[in-house]
Amino acid sequence: MPARIGGRVEKVYIESTGSFIKLGEPVLDLYSPKLITAGEEYLIARKTYVKSKSKEFRDMLKQSEERLEQWGIKKFQYESWYKRNKVPKSITIYSSATGIVRKRNAIVGKYFKEGQNFFELSDLSEIWVEMDVYEHDASLISMGQKVKLEFTSLPGDILEGKINFVNPVLDSVSRTLKVRTTIKNTTGKLKPGMVADATLEINLEGHPLVVPRTAIIDTGKRKVVWTKVSGKQFRAKEIHTGHESEGYVEVKHGLMEGEEVVIEGNFLLDAQAQLFGGYEDMKEQSSGGHNH
Secondary structure (H helix, E strand, O other), X not given: OEOOOOEEEEEEOOOOOOOXXXXXXXXXXXXXXXXXXXXXXXXXXXXXXXXXXXXXXXXXXXXXXXXXXXXXXXXXXXXXHHHHOOOOOOEXXXXXXXXXXXXXXXXXXXXXXXXXXXXXXXXXXEEEEEEEEEHHHHHHOOOOOEEEEEEOOOOOOOEEEEEEEEOOOOOOOOOEEEEEEEEEOOOOOOOOOOOEEEEEOOOOOOOOOEEEHHHOEEOOOOEEEEEEOOOOEEEEEEEEEEEEEOXXXXXXXXXXXXXXXXXOOHHHHHHHHHHHOOOOOHHXXXXXXXXX
């Protein structure tokens, strides 16, 4: 945050580094003879214009207002000077940016030349949120997808964004895909390093066949579900799965719509089948089942 005009710091409103500053907040009071002179010229120009209403003094008034605003003075400030008919010796300077104070150079009594930094800020008005997507879900990600975020430090607050970056390369170690969204941080509550849970909005084509996650026995080599053949007879079926979400798994091959699957007790059926050889003919999907 550079000084727009030279002057001596009379008061500092920012106590320390790490403080969060919002755009438009008061940061310090400055004694600047050049600024005071410009303020007095504004008062003269406005008084003269009010009396004469001439174009010449209207242009002069406009120029003096633009000069003050260029030096960081707000309209309500010079309006109040006119009402009081006086320019204060110590003039408040307001923040021109939002961010976290990384370095605090402003000290009472210190003189700053035009362009020297009162404060060095880290701009956090908008922040990046990076997310890791598992490899098997990577194909579902696309630019512009809506994402909902809930930060651990802000329970119950749901923030929304859109995916604006998808890394073209998968991380070879974690086997995840890095994606990113940018969200506004107007309150300054969000800090670098915070953790959040992200939920992506995905629209799948058609109506995929899904089963509860509990119905699937994953041996590491194959995935099996037990289907009901008759009253007490069940059959194991090897399936090929797709995407998983909210406790349900998409079934690509191996199962037909309408077939009943076992979601409780399937591990007991699996153990008995392994004990009595119930998997020996599963590849052929024989007509025989397993009694239970």
